[in-house]
Structure formats: C-alpha cells, structure tokens
Amino acid sequence: MERHVDQELKELNKDILKMGALAEEAIYKSIEALKNRDREMAGSVIENDSNIDKLELAIDEKCIDLIALYQPMAKDLRFITTGMKINSELERIADIAVDIAQRTLEIVDKPLLKPLIDIPKLTAIAQNMVKMSIDAFVKGDIALAKKVLLSDSEADQLRNVIQKELIEDYMVKDAATAPRAVQLLLIARFLERICDHATNIAEDVIYMVQAEVVRHHPEKLKNGK
Amino acid sequence: MNDLIEGARTEGEVLIDDTDILDPRTDLVVLRKKVGMVFQRPNPFPLSIYENIVFGEKIHADRLTRDKLDEIVERSLGDVLLWDELKDQLNEPAMRLSLEQKQRLCIARLIAVKPDVLLMDEPCSTLDPQATARVEELMRELKNRYTIIIVTHNMQQAARVSDDTGFMLLGELIEFGKTHEIFTAPQDKRTEDYITGRYG
Numbered sequence: 001m002e003r004h005v006d007q008e009l010k011e012l013n014k015d016i017l018k019m020g021a022l023a024e025e026a027i028y029k030s031i032e033a034l035k036n037r038d039r040e041m042a043g044s045v046i047e048n049d050s051n052i053d054k055l056e057l058a059i060d061e062k063c064i065d066l067i068a069l070y071q072p073m074a075k076d077l078r079f080i081t082t083g084m085k086i087n088s089e090l091e092r093i094a095d096i097a098v099d100i101a102q103r104t105l106e107i108v109d110k111p112l113l114k115p116l117i118d119i120p121k122l123t124a125i126a127q128n129m130v131k132m133s134i135d136a137f138v139k140g141d142i143a144l145a146k147k148v149l150l151s152d153s154e155a156d157q158l159r160n161v162i163q164k165e166l167i168e169d170y171m172v173k174d175a176a177t178a179p180r181a182v183q184l185l186l187i188a189r190f191l192e193r194i195c196d197h198a199t200n201i202a203e204d205v206i207y208m209v210q211a212e213v214v215r216h217h218p219e220k221l222k223n224g225k
Numbered sequence: 226m227n228d229l230i231e232g233a234r235t236e237g238e239v240l241i242d243d244t245d246i247l248d249p250r251t252d253l254v255v256l257r258k259k260v261g262m263v264f265q266r267p268n269p270f271p272l273s274i275y276e277n278i279v280f281g282e283k284i285h286a287d288r289l290t291r292d293k294l295d296e297i298v299e300r301s302l303g304d305v306l307l308w309d310e311l312k313d314q315l316n317e318p319a320m321r322l323s324l325e326q327k328q329r330l331c332i333a334r335l336i337a338v339k340p341d342v343l344l345m346d347e348p349c350s351t352l353d354p355q356a357t358a359r360v361e362e363l364m365r366e367l368k369n370r371y372t373i374i375i376v377t378h379n380m381q382q383a384a385r386v387s388d389d390t391g392f393m394l395l396g397e398l399i400e401f402g403k404t405h406e407i408f409t410a411p412q413d414k415r416t417e418d419y420i421t422g423r424y425g
Contacts, residue, residue, distance in 0.1 A: 004362065004385070005385075064409055065405045065409060068384060068405065068408040068409045069384040069385060069404065069408060070384070070385060071381050071384070
C-alpha cells in the first residue's frame with residue numbers, strides 16, 4: 001500500500017531537483033557572462049537569486065512540516081534531513097554564482113587580461129560535480145556520490161594552477177593588471193567552493209542511502225566502504 | 226444525552242448550517258442525519274451486513290424499492306472499500322466481521338444516509354497499526370466529500386490525517402488552527418507543552 005507520506009516525499013524530491021536545476025543554471029549563466037562580456041546575463045543571475053531563495057524557504061518549510069506531521073523514521077527521516085541539508089548547499093551554490101556574476105560586472109567593460117582557458121575547465125569540473133551530486137541524490141546512487149568526492153582534488157589543483165599563474169605571471173610582473181587579476185582569482189576560488197558544496201551533497205547522499213557518516217572521515221572512503 | 230450526566234454542562238455554541246446544536250429546540254433526528262458518529266469500538270447492529278447499511282435509510286427516507294436499497298448498499302460499501310470483499314456475503318451477520326471491517330461497515334452505514342459531517346471518536350483505538358493505516362487512508366479519501374471531525378489522544382494521528390486541529394484541555398478549546406501550524410508553531414504555551422510531552 002502506498003502511504004500518504006510517499007506522495008509528499010516524491011514532491012520533496014521534485015522540489016530539490018528543481019532547486020538543483022536553478023543552481024546549475026546560475027553557475028552556467030555567470031560563467032557565460034564572464035566569457036562573453038555579457039553585462040545583461042550577469043545581471044540576470046543576480047536578479048534570479050531571489051527566486052532560488054524563495055524555493056529554499058519553501059523546501060525548508062515542507063521538510064519541517066513533514067517531520068512534524070508524519071514523524072518519519074529510518075530512511076524516510078534520513079531522506080528528509082538530507083534533503084534539508086542539500087537544499088541549503090544548493091542555495092549556497094546559487095549565492096556563489098551571484099558572487100561570480102558580481103565579479104564579472106567589475107571587469108566586463110575592461111579588456112580581457114588573457115584568454116580564458118583554465119577557468120572554463122574549472123567551471124566544467126564544478127558543473128559536472130554539481131550535476132553528479134544531484135543525480136546521486138535523486139537516484140540514491142552511492143557510486144556516483146563517490147565519484148563526486150574523487151573529483152574534488154582535481155578542482156583544488158586547478159584552482160592552485162590558476163592562482164599561481166595570475167599572481168606570478170601578472171600581478172607580480174605588472175601591478176596594473178592586479179584589479180582584473182584579483183577578480184579572476186576570486187572567481188577561481190568561488191568555482192572551487194562550488195566543488196566543495198557538491199562534495200558536501202555527495203557525502204550527505206552516502207549518509208542518506210547507507211546511514212554511514214563519511215563527512216570528516218576520509219578513511220572510510222579509502223577502505224572501499 | 227449529556228443532560229443525563231450529573232454536573233455536565235456546556236458553554237458556547239456549536240453551529241451547523243447556522244443552527245446551534247446545543248439549543249434545546251434542535252430536532253435531534255434531523256441533527257443525527259446531518260452528523261454521523263463513529264465510536265471507539267465498532268458497534269454494528271446484530272443484523273446482516275445488508276440490513277446494517279440500509280437501517281438508517283429506512284428511518285430517514287420513505288419506503289424505498291429493493292433496487293434503490295441495493296444501490297445504496299453497493300455505493301456505501303464501495304466508498305469504504307468493502308464492496309469487493311463483502312459483496313458475496315451481504316446476508317451474513319455483521320458481527321462476524323473483523324474489527325477493521327466492522328469499523329468500515331459503521332462508516333459505510335453513516336455514509337448511506339449522506340450526512341454532512343462525520344464525527345469520529347477515537348475510531349482507530351481498537352485497531353492494529355496496519356488496520357489503523359488503512360482506516361486513516363479511508364479518512365483521507367472521505368475528507369474530500371465530507372467534513373470529518375476526529376477526536377483523538379493520538380497526536381501523531383491528528384498530525385497525519387487532519388487539515389485543521391483544535392487542542393482541548395479539560396473541556397476548554399485552547400487553540401484552533403491549521404494542523405501544520407499547530408504542530409510546528411503553536412501559539413498557546415499549554416498547546417506547546419502538551420504536544421511536546423511536557424504536560425502534567
């Protein structure tokens with residue numbers, strides 16, 4: 001017999017999926033705005049953030065109602081509490097996209113410092129990690145969640161390469177490039193933070209599916225558990 | 226009936242279609258047609274399943290044809306999801322049914338006379354958890370067509386099945402509001418103490 005609460009849980013799943021799609025769209029648009037020097041698109045990312053905030057609040061309220069009204073246990077409880085955490089991770093990701101859009105607006109009218117190569121690469125890693133983490137949540141796919149966790153070091157390394165290049169090849173050599181280089185430096189840092197949030201989502205998914213906390217316990221992953 | 230209990234008193238109004246049912250002039254037969262009651266222990270009449278369903282209709286309506294009565298029995302049992310189970314044993318005594326079936330039959334008996342309001346007094350207190358879940362599912366189904374008032378001490382049940390909740394303490398209505406608000410942010414401290422288990 002399908003329980004009444006099952007319908008509510010499906011709705012919650014759908015809402016979180018929608019939240020994920022909005023966060024992904026925000027990342028995409030913020031970087032497109034940077035690549036194409038598109039002031040309007042950067043503005044739209046900032047403007048649309050209030051819709052994402054509204055959905056975050058609605059999902060939070062739904063989760064609290066579900067806990068209060070249905071007293072969920074075991075996997076239902078893990079699904080709802082994980083859903084709440086993922087909801088706030090996605091909202092943070094969307095906020096970071098706003099940060100990227102704001103940095104973009106600072107340099108949109110100035111000539112490009114250099115052709116963008118590594119930042120689009122880091123963006124692709126971040127987008128892929130976010131997408132995989134949401135898919136892992138929706139499908140309850142542990143293998144996919146673990147794949148997200150393994151991608152994080154690649155993002156860290158690339159962020160370091162970008163930082164080193166911007167500092168050593170530009171800011172140190174020609175202080176006049178600093179105002180533009182700093183914005184790109186920040187954007188690289190923001191993209192890496194997005195990867196960290198995707199990692200948090202993946203860790204939450206592992207807890208949701210197998211009731212095991214891997215957050216702050218990297219050894220549990222190395223042991224192949 | 227409350228009048229027979231020494232010391233019992235009522236205050237305030239209970240309005241159904243703008244009529245105060247506490248008014249001594251209220252026609253109780255008419256009221257009982259509007260408001261059907263389900264009790265803690267299912268109380269089918271010691272008659273056949275069929276006779277249980279048509280009993281009320283025979284009191285409230287003029288003489289009906291057998292076809293009309295058959296139709297009422299099928300519809301009422303269908304509404305409580307008992308028709309498929311019982312359609313071949315309509316002349317069997319209702320007392321032989323399981324507790325859950327008896328409770329469903331009592332609900333079907335009410336629906337037969339098309340009341341506006343179903344008053345359920347701890348309707349699942351004698352049922353096991355599976356039967357309780359099925360009766361709650363039935364209540365969700367019926368609430369689209371009837372106003373259901375359920376009295377329950379089981380807060381989880383109140384939270385699960387209702388849209389609006391009133392909290393009564395020692396005969397006084399302390400708070401009334403949307404169920405999700407009562408259970409997440411009650412306004413009265415006494416409600417909060419009770420639902421968080423701090424009362425008493």
